[in-house]
Amino acid sequence: MFGLYIHVPFCASRCGYCDFNTYTPSETASTFDAYLTALDTELRLADTEPADTVFIGGGTPSLLGAGGLARIMDMVRDHVGVRPGAEVTTESNPESTDPRFFAELLQAGFTRVSLGMQSASAPVLRVLDRRHTPGRAVAAAREARAAGFEHVNLDMMYGTPTETDDDVRSTLDAILSADVDHVSAYSLIVEDGTALARRIRRGELPPPREDVYAERYEMIAAALEGAGFGWYEVSNWAKPGGECRHNLIYWRGGHWWGAGPGAHSYIGRRRFFNVKRPERYTQLLAAGELPVGGGEQISDEEHHFEQVMLGLRLREGIPTGWVGEGAQGVVEKHARAGLLTVGERIAVTGAGRLLADGIVTDILAAE
Incomplete structure (x- = not known):
């Protein structure tokens, strides 16, 4: 989408x-x-x-x-x-x-x-x-x-x-x-x-x-x-x-275009953003220029970090294959504590929602 x-x-x-x-x-x-x-x-x-x-x-x-x-x-x-x-x-x-x-x-x-x-x-x-x-x-x-x-x-x-x-x-x-x-x-x-x-x-x-x-x-x-x-x-x-x-x-890492002053876009692993001030925004467009203020190419490592971070906030979680071998022990530890469910997908439980950010940090650090 x-x-x-x-x-x-x-x-x-x-x-x-x-x-x-x-x-x-x-x-x-x-x-x-x-x-x-x-x-x-x-x-x-x-x-x-x-x-x-x-x-x-x-x-x-x-x-x-x-x-x-x-x-x-x-x-x-x-x-x-x-x-x-x-x-x-x-x-x-x-x-x-x-x-x-x-x-x-x-x-x-x-x-x-x-x-x-x-x-x-x-x-x-x-x-x-x-x-x-x-x-x-x-x-x-x-x-x-x-x-x-x-x-x-x-x-x-x-x-x-x-x-x-x-x-x-x-x-x-x-x-x-x-x-x-x-x-x-x-x-x-x-x-x-x-x-x-x-x-x-x-x-x-x-x-x-x-x-x-x-x-x-x-x-x-x-x-x-x-x-x-x-x-x-x-x-x-x-x-x-x-x-x-x-x-x-x-949250699923899809693509979007952001229009308007300061809006951010994410297309094909590239993130870019518009100038913030409405006056500068209108000035650039009056000259026929897109009002892009800057951007960056997202590396594989950054993309993986964002997939795990955003995906584990969702009830549906993430595919188990997204988590590297080095983090399997961390996943199992949190599962034993009742904070994660593990099967074809890894997801936070109701109890794990409050600790989702910490769980993500643990997984990524272990990888």
Whole structure:
């Protein structure tokens, strides 16, 4: 499968934990129209095959409105092509959506919506500098379902400073009331240079704790799996048939083209990325140049590392033959501890999910 990722670099405001390539109105002179014109040129210049999946992320793609997102899909169809039955997803922030937005998205050919919820707790949302109210994400998910979307995802975040067990329980209760078929749950990562990192460094907020991460993850897994969601990647759960096909391309080592400022691509063992600033991005494309900022050829060793690292995060695991003879003892040790299953494939167990990164490190070091 081949995926097309499109990055929308705009946000109305910056969340305190975010270090993505995004820009508020005060941080860029680029306009939506200039971005869309440049994106049209990039997709026309791109030498790709038709897409099996399209994922519009950001940033806040919903700031473009349903009309702007429909315009992007027209560009994709005209310049890249979309295979029959393709999965077409957009991320959206709850506060920039409404019932009409979802109805127009469905008409434009979108098949999936991913909503950034993070938490149903007002204090947690304030710590994260999120703008939406606690109930808006659930209301948006219901609006998407009512519009006819079969696949709706809610993102939640856990481990936020000041967050309590009750905050996590209330978020899970809200999610389970929303009639979605996919949930992504990510532990908060405090990135250097963010507002949140500065607040923790000044002592205004306590730093996250690994033991709390583990406890919260187990709460989330138990609640979702008890409600009929199956985990298929360490941080992702879905009802049957609700798995995100685009993200599976990443985890299975497939190929994708990334369009938009700062977007990354991976084609034929070559990884490359676009320039980050929207102004430079539009300038290069106005001159008829692809906005590539750099790249690298992936060695066999690097490719193997990524296959094992990403594959062992999936419930399906990896073929046993991918692991070298030198690591067989490590695999057997983790299997005896109940952290891996071993047969034609090697996979982490439910208990092994929390330790997946360490297991991968052990295997690769032994090889």
